[in-house]
Amino acid sequence: MKIIVCVKQVPDTSGKVAVNVDGTLNRASMQAITNPDDMNALEAALQLKDKTGCQVIVVTMGPLAATGMLRELMAMGADEGVLVSAREFGGSDTYATSQILAAAIKHIGLEAEDLIFCGRQAIDGDTAQVGPQLAEKLNLPQVTYAADIRKEGDCITVKRMLEDGYMTILMKTPCMVTCIKELNKPRYMTVSGILNACSKPLTTLDYEALKDDPLIDPATIGLKGSPTNIFKSFTPPRKGGCIMMDGDARTVCGELANMLTSKYII
Amino acid sequence: MDFALTNEQEMLKKLAAQFAENELEPATEEMERNHAFNAGIFIKMADLGFTGLGISPEYGGSGGGDTEKVIVVAEFAKKCMSSAATLSIHLVAPKTISRFGTEAQKKNFLPKVTCKGGLAAFALTEPGAGSDAAAVQTTALYDEATNEFVLNGTKCFITGGALADVLVVFAMTKPEKGLKGMSAIIVEKGTPGFTSGKIEEKMGLAGSETAELIFEDCRVPADNLLGREGQGFKIAMVALDSARIGVGAQAVGIAEGAVDLSAKYMRERVQFGKPIASLQGLQWYLAEMATKTEAAKWLVYYAAYLHDTDKPFSKEAAMCKLNASENARFVTNLAIQIHGGYGYMKDYPLERMYRDAKITEIYEGTSEIHKVVISRAILNQ
Numbered sequence: 001m002k003i004i005v006c007v008k009q010v011p012d013t014s015g016k017v018a019v020n021v022d023g024t025l026n027r028a029s030m031q032a033i034t035n036p037d038d039m040n041a042l043e044a045a046l047q048l049k050d051k052t053g054c055q056v057i058v059v060t061m062g063p064l065a066a067t068g069m070l071r072e073l074m075a076m077g078a079d080e081g082v083l084v085s086a087r088e089f090g091g092s093d094t095y096a097t098s099q100i101l102a103a104a105i106k107h108i109g110l111e112a113e114d115l116i117f118c119g120r121q122a123i124d125g126d127t128a129q130v131g132p133q134l135a136e137k138l139n140l141p142q143v144t145y146a147a148d149i150r151k152e153g154d155c156i157t158v159k160r161m162l163e164d165g166y167m168t169i170l171m172k173t174p175c176m177v178t179c180i181k182e183l184n185k186p187r188y189m190t191v192s193g194i195l196n197a198c199s200k201p202l203t204t205l206d207y208e209a210l211k212d213d214p215l216i217d218p219a220t221i222g223l224k225g226s227p228t229n230i231f232k233s234f235t236p237p238r239k240g241g242c243i244m245m246d247g248d249a250r251t252v253c254g255e256l257a258n259m260l261t262s263k264y265i266i
Numbered sequence: 267m268d269f270a271l272t273n274e275q276e277m278l279k280k281l282a283a284q285f286a287e288n289e290l291e292p293a294t295e296e297m298e299r300n301h302a303f304n305a306g307i308f309i310k311m312a313d314l315g316f317t318g319l320g321i322s323p324e325y326g327g328s329g330g331g332d333t334e335k336v337i338v339v340a341e342f343a344k345k346c347m348s349s350a351a352t353l354s355i356h357l358v359a360p361k362t363i364s365r366f367g368t369e370a371q372k373k374n375f376l377p378k379v380t381c382k383g384g385l386a387a388f389a390l391t392e393p394g395a396g397s398d399a400a401a402v403q404t405t406a407l408y409d410e411a412t413n414e415f416v417l418n419g420t421k422c423f424i425t426g427g428a429l430a431d432v433l434v435v436f437a438m439t440k441p442e443k444g445l446k447g448m449s450a451i452i453v454e455k456g457t458p459g460f461t462s463g464k465i466e467e468k469m470g471l472a473g474s475e476t477a478e479l480i481f482e483d484c485r486v487p488a489d490n491l492l493g494r495e496g497q498g499f500k501i502a503m504v505a506l507d508s509a510r511i512g513v514g515a516q517a518v519g520i521a522e523g524a525v526d527l528s529a530k531y532m533r534e535r536v537q538f539g540k541p542i543a544s545l546q547g548l549q550w551y552l553a554e555m556a557t558k559t560e561a562a563k564w565l566v567y568y569a570a571y572l573h574d575t576d577k578p579f580s581k582e583a584a585m586c587k588l589n590a591s592e593n594a595r596f597v598t599n600l601a602i603q604i605h606g607g608y609g610y611m612k613d614y615p616l617e618r619m620y621r622d623a624k625i626t627e628i629y630e631g632t633s634e635i636h637k638v639v640i641s642r643a644i645l646n647q
Binding site: 193 | 273274276278281284285313314315316318323328329338
């Protein structure tokens with residue numbers, strides 16, 4: 001059994017957000033981090049590895065610099081890293097990215113008990129589309145927003161978090177699950193994990209390696225094959241500050257009513 | 267010449283910084299309040315492999331050398347000097363056992379302190395033997411009948427001494443031979459005749475325990491002799507050379523932390539209608555603090571590099587410790603000055619950092635002793 005965890009290197013949006021003149025994000029000027037939800041996906045995979053001894057492979061599409069992220073994830077406990085990287089893949093939107101990642105996963109190979117874990121969404125685009133699209137292209141069952149994952153044989157039970165409650169789903173493997181931050185707390189790297197990370201296998205899959213897959217059609221990959229066009233990117237202006245009120249309900253309600261009255265809201 | 271950290275070292279720096287920010291910094295307040303070592307924090311360090319740095323995985327260690335130790339200790343010291351000191355000093359005894367111990371000693375003692383949250387201590391100092399380490403009065407006389415050493419005497423100012431699971435203790439096995447009669451002996455916690463005395467209250471380092479150790483007819487197997495009989499002084503000096511690099515790293519970490527806090531405060535603090543960062547007087551302070559700290563850091567890295575590549579490093583270890591520790595006091599002093607009244611208040615970390623920085627000029631050899639070591643090395647060349 002193996003778990004393929006799809007991860008993405010994203011700009012750290014907790015710092016300053018820089019935008020290019022064409023409206024796209026200026027990634028080079030921003031600190032790169034592993035997408036937070038993807039860290040939860042990896043942690044879920046590592047917890048299953050702790051229980052079952054399964055193999056965990058981290059896969060990312062991105063520039064060569066993303067190998068640094070893959071090494072860090074291997075220092076946390078992933079067994080292998082795969083970097084999907086080629087000029088032809090650059091500028092891909094979610095549709096094109098899921099095509100390429102699907103081809104890469106087919107190249108790695110999926111067996112009966114295997115799982116694919118993705119983060120719910122990346123903090124740069126917030127689309128939450130790549131995971132579900134990937135499952136569709138691989139013709140796999142999928143569950144999104146997983147807040148708990150249990151595996152027994154060739155089935156997994158996933159507690160799916162919805163706005164108004166939970167849904168528990170039993171699903172056959174192989175399948176795809178997207179993970180949310182409520183699922184777990186990602187572990188630290190370890191010192192010995194770090195010192196061993198560079199001796200673990202890291203493969204690069206380029207255009208040559210994947211070009212024979214029918215999904216790798218120049219018309220549906222890369223910037224030209226992406227149906228999405230970015231009209232404009234901007235940092236929304238900050239809304240007003242938040243005031244936290246302490247005290248018993250009656251006093252706080254009174255103070256709140258006074259504030260709203262003073263602003264002529266009520 | 268390569269000044270770049272390796273990929274592994276970059277990752278280690280990141281891990282240490284994350285751990286320091288998430289786990290150590292929030293614990294400093296409790297350490298200051300209780301004046302006590304935080305065992306929970308130490309176990310977390312062990313779980314991630316920090317306490318086995320520099321020791322081969324074969325003996326439960328995490329691998330790495332002095333450079334890796336420097337990286338971790340400096341990152342810890344930026345946020346919590348007590349934890350940095352605890353780790354840095356803990357690592358001295360296992361490193362010494364690893365270097366001078368027999369295979370059986372390494373297999374027996376190292377796993378107890380490298381990976382399971384066990385603490386190690388290095389017991390050399392005595393009330394009458396500080397800078398003059400050769401004046402050790404503790405004896406460890408050999409009892410032929412039982413094939414044991416019998417320890418008698420008192421050690422003082424021993425970091426982690428009362429809590430440690432494994433200690434390297436220096437004692438005179440042949441008192442009449444002076445320096446050549448000193449030996450290093452491994453003592454385990456709970457050995458009959460070994461107790462702890464006074465736990466010191468200190469100016470700083472609140473979260474690092476400093477204990478008096480008392481040996482009264484404490485019998486340890488002769489197999490616990492580390493290295494050869496009479497080799498104790500040499501073992502102590504080799505161990506202290508490496509320990510000094512650790513203190514250099516602590517001092518660099520505190521200074522870097524103080525520079526970071528000062529830059530942040532200068533940008534945020536508004537006086538006379540503008541941030542105090544616009545005042546040239548303070549800009550000059552900051553530039554001087556950052557420059558000296560950067561220089562101190564590279565001398566520490568250089569000493570660690572020499573040690574890791576098996577080159578002579580005694581002089582450079584002394585130089586890096588002397589320079590970094592004096593810089594740590596200089597920088598934390600100016601950082602308080604930049605922060606004004608806020609810097610003097612206990613609600614802010616700088617007064618703690620200033621008190622913590624002072625010890626780096628004293629322990630593992632005072633600045634004055636280091637000047638002796640350095641000048642002797644130059645004059646004897």
